[in-house]
Amino acid sequence: MPEPSSSTRAPRIALTTYSTKPRGGVVHTLELAEALHSAGMAVTVIAMGEPGALFREVSVPVRMIAPPGQFDTLEERVFSWIDAMTSGLQGMRDEFDIVHSQDCISARAAARVRDAGAPFKLVRTVHHVDDFTTQALIDCQRNAILEPDRALVVSKSWQDRLLDEYGIAASIVYNGVKADRFRTKLTPERRAELRNRIGSGNRFLYLTIGGIEPRKGSEFLMKAMAKLKAERPEPPLLAVIGGHSFQDYRDYRDQVLGSFSEMGLELGKDVILLNTVTQTELVEWLAAADGFVFPSTKEGWGLVIMEAAAAGLPVVASDIDVFREFLVADEHAILTTTGDVDSLASGMARLVDEPEIAGRLVQNGMNLVAGYSWEATAEEHIRIYDEILRTQPK
Template identity: 50%
Template structure:
């Protein structure tokens, strides 16, 4: 009996958590001998953000992207479904990593291709347009099998969607985050003007789900107390448009007594090698998310030996213990977040305990 042929499908090749997860999953399945192929929308000429040995197909993105989020989502579904339709006969299982991929895979299945559609729900976006709300709901209801990455999201999928889901926790390969070459750490810190200052690292860009404004407000409290700390933020490439939130958050900085480029540094999208260097060069991760499916950045930071401040979201409580493996101040509590940040700045022994705990 031949092994099942599996497609790992995602809507983008952008080096964010979702695609990094999809690529890593495909690579591990391939390493174990599975017949697997990664399929994603992107630029075939540009390829992937890093080399890989896993078989993969990059389908050209929509020719007409549209201006609204809804137009972009539905154009991506149409394009991905069209690409999958031409190759889905070569797969027994199509494993969708997001709502766009799930809707595209279901469309191919419903057109008569005998495939089993598996959907991993990493999190559910807070869409406000009814068409997108409905689209996302169908992306949970229509697949044959639903997986989630945490117990919290198993409960959410059960209570809000009426679907039974199996939990498959996320993981991180520490070999992806090696210590940088000699001098790289000092060079990176010098490049952002750290000059001996305590560097908090933010991962995921400036966006609502990451609680960016709370990090800014907490950092401002430290600055008013004379604590010489800064925040470096990496990432920010997203299918959704957070430009308004980002602009409003950054516009607050002067009134908070913070200077963009000095107290808050935006490094933008980085390569995986550069991300590893950031994890090894910062002094602590500041990750005050208000919503997460799992929080890959937390695991990545821990794998690199970086102490972590997150928030007391239920999902973090599934693998972190407050005061033992991380500091978990209440969600959206700027005062408590500042207190946790202050503790890490002043207490080297605490930083060490969090890393080894």
């Protein structure tokens, strides 16, 4: 029998991502895929990695494309991954009506396959724009924004930037938060076990997520920790989750960690590197911590802030424009001046010293999270997919 026409069946959607690790774009991909599936959409996740490599199980079909080998430079790595993704998508070219890419690599690959005659429409969510330093990567990133049939963003800040810098009128579709996923009650024994594992004891335990890299404001965070240690008889402890990135930040990481001695910090005593953890462990650490700190200098939206708020943690964050779109200072978070060590240290100290504001942030944070659901995000995506298929010619 002939396959039903696109007008008589639900559109077939592929959500593509270059990674399997718990980075923001990958989290977005999996959460959106499951919400679309729950809404009755035929959705498949396509990721670069080995079978079973996704950081958590998902309730939708998953197709994996094997990544290439290792390469010396970022340019070589990016273009080899685009080639591998192109080859993998070419074998699926007739299976989808819409391919929705979450990153430059899969967007460039999907554009190649579409331009070679594949019948799908290409959608791209631009979470943020990287500060590449070579012209080849700058051009590659630019093309990954210009080539799709439709561009989406997750904040007004990035909508404005894409219009100003690329002439692209992108649609805003905010992220959601699966609040129940992050609300867990640890037994006193389990909470004590986790905290004792890193030597926190009764010290105020700050958690941050994203590893040590420039746009996470890691240098400023470590200097703020050093300032707090120098000024307070019982300074807070910082636990850092994450660190996997497609880009190589080893030099930056080594520079930051190498400055600990002159700052008076001790790795393993004042700052604990938990690296990449499972989804279950992540939720447990959010429940075991006392506060969440996120001094980023650039983000697409701030999904981990909302996840921390859903877990009941009070938040200290930088005051970048994208955070100010959904956070009100001293209502949802303590907002500190971006890149200002004194401001960050002061904000972190407030959370320790002012339990009344911590309690207010917790309650207001949970109320804020309640207004952002992946179900609503999926509904807006479905509307956009339908609009694309109805109004754009094949």
